[in-house]
Every structure is written in C-alpha cells, then in structure tokens.
Amino acid sequence: MKEKTLRHRIKICLWIVITGLALSGITAFPLESELAILKDHVNPGSLMGNWIDHIYHAIKATNTRFPWLSYGTDWLAFAHLVIAVVFVGPLRDPVKNIWVIHFGMIACIGVFPLAFIAGSIRGIPFFWQLIDCSFGVIGLVPLYLCHKYIRLLEAAS
Template identity: 45%
Template sequence: MGRVLGWRKRCRAVRAIHLSPVCTPRPAFIKPSHAIHALCIAGKTLPTHVPGSKPTDLHMTPTTAIRRFRIVLGLFIVGLIVSGVTAFPLLPEMKLLAGWLGVGDAVSPAGHDGLTFWILTVKCGLEDMYGQYPWIAYGTDWLAFAHIVIALFFIGPLIKPREARSAIWTGIAACFLVIPLALICGPVRGIPLYWRLIDCSFGVLGSVPLFYCLSLLRDVSPPSEEQR
C-alpha cells in the first residue's frame, strides 16, 4: 500500500512539472545576426532604408547627397563669379586696399617695404597704365569674363548632378594647374614669392569643394532607364 501511494506522489510531481509555466515549450528565438547570415547565403539583400524612417547605414540618401552637392557647387559657382566681377575695377580696389594699409596718400612705393611696397607698386603701375595705356586693361577685362564663362560651365552639373563627374574632374585639374602657372610665370612677371603662394592657395582651396562634390556622387543612385 505504501508503494502505491509513493508511486502516485511521483506521478503527481511529474505532471506538475510538465504543466508548470516554466517548462512549457516556447517558440524558438532566432538572433538577427543569424537571420542576416542566412539571407546573405541565400543571395538576398535586406533593404537599407525604409520609407518614412531614418537611414540606418553609413551612407546618406540620394536626395540628401544631391541637395548637398548643389549647395556646395552653387557656392563654388558664386566664388568664380565674384572673382570675375572683382577683376574689372582693379584700380579702385587697389586704392581701397592701400587705404586700409594706411598708405593711401603715397604716390610712390619708395620708402616702403613688404606688403605695402608691393601694393603701392601695383597701384602706381595701374595708375600709369590707365593714364597712358588704358587699352591694356582690356586684357584684364577678358580675364574677368573668363571667370564668369568657367562658372557657366558648372550650371549643367548643378542641374544634373548624376552627369557631373567629368566636369568636376576638369575643375579639379584646372585648380591644380594654377600652381605651376603661378610658380613659372610669376618670377617672369616679377611677382613676389609670397604673392605667388597666395595665388597657389586659391587653386588648392578651390579643389576642396570639388573633391567634396565628387565624394557626394557616390551616394547618388544611377539614373533609371526612364530618366535616361
């Protein structure tokens, strides 16, 4: 009789264990990394961006890349236009610069040195040229116009960024060609070394926004067949 009661107690204990919430079977949990690995093996790819949500990868969306591209390239175009327009009134600008340096009333660079000597040399040279040979300034007028024309060639890339790669590389090459031009032609024209280095810096600084635009093109999706 005692054995029977003991056997019944064991059965009740086993049944209680199986019916316990702790031991009830649960659905298997699959780690996200395992799921991604399985999809990669199957040759499938996961979407990197869900509409209406923030991107989770390191790359920006094509819309953001195009917007930044146009802002940076637009500033580059404005810089070219300003450089061109300011090449027209050279003599008034030199008089203004000489006034800022405190030598606006000087009639000769004699007795000055450094930057003031060079600014007065250019100012006096322009005064003599405009007074006796004003037609020489026609050459600098064409220089100003050339800056504006170069800026116009970037309007196309500004409108169609996906087709801008060749124009951007051309602009980068032009920026770097400023360096040999300044270092070779500068000594021939009697330009001081520090002023030649300033000219070289314009080429280097001008290439920075173009390189950034070039990097943004990686995040711009290629045009579809309908857009082509």
C-alpha cells in the same frame, strides 16, 4: 547617405565654386579702384602694403597711358563668369556632368605651376605666388567634396 542629402551637399559645393568664380570675375573689372581702396587699408610699411602700393601705381600709370591694356583683364573677368556658368550643368545633373568637376579640379591644380613658373618669370614675390596658389586650394576643396558626393550618389542609383 540619402540621395536628397547628397544632392543638397553637391549643390552647396557647386554654389561655393560658382560664387567664387563670379566674384573673381566681377572684381577683376575695377582693379584700379579696388587697389586704391585696398592700399589705404593695408599697413604701408609691410611687405604686403608695399606690394599693393607698387601694383596700384603700376596699374594707375598703365591705365592713364595705355587704357586698352585693361581690356585683357576684362576678358579674364569674362572668362571667370563663363566658367562659372559651366558649373550649372552639374547643378542640374551631377552624375552626367561630373566631367565639369574633373575640369575644375584640373584647373585648380594647374594654378600651382602657373603661379610658380609665370610668377617667377614676371618677378612676382614668392609670398604673392603663395596667395595665388591659395585660390587653387580653396577651389579644390569644394570640388573634391562635390566629386566624392557625386560618386556616392552614382553608387546609390
């Protein structure tokens, strides 16, 4: 594979990851508003609809009585945005910054024990734990491909 093609594929994979992290971060700020919209568009009698409605009312009540607790979610959002910026390094020099790809892959794998252990402790339904795990899988795919392309680029140099 040509170096130009490899670099293009690496950039596509990285932009998918950066965009996903940025969107995850940005959408963590207005949780109450987003859930208000979502609960009106999910079947209210379904397992998912009941869970979304339950979470919406919990966040609404919490924000009404203890708005400062959402500050923790703001920091979570900020962390997503900061991590997205870290992936700019491999955009510039993928071979030199392959460690960022390793970091991202480890983080994606780490989603699984966190979702299953903390999710069970916190009483999160199993189907929602699986949804959380899907983010690890979705992130791992472009990072794995990116890693593969960087190794090929390194070998071609």
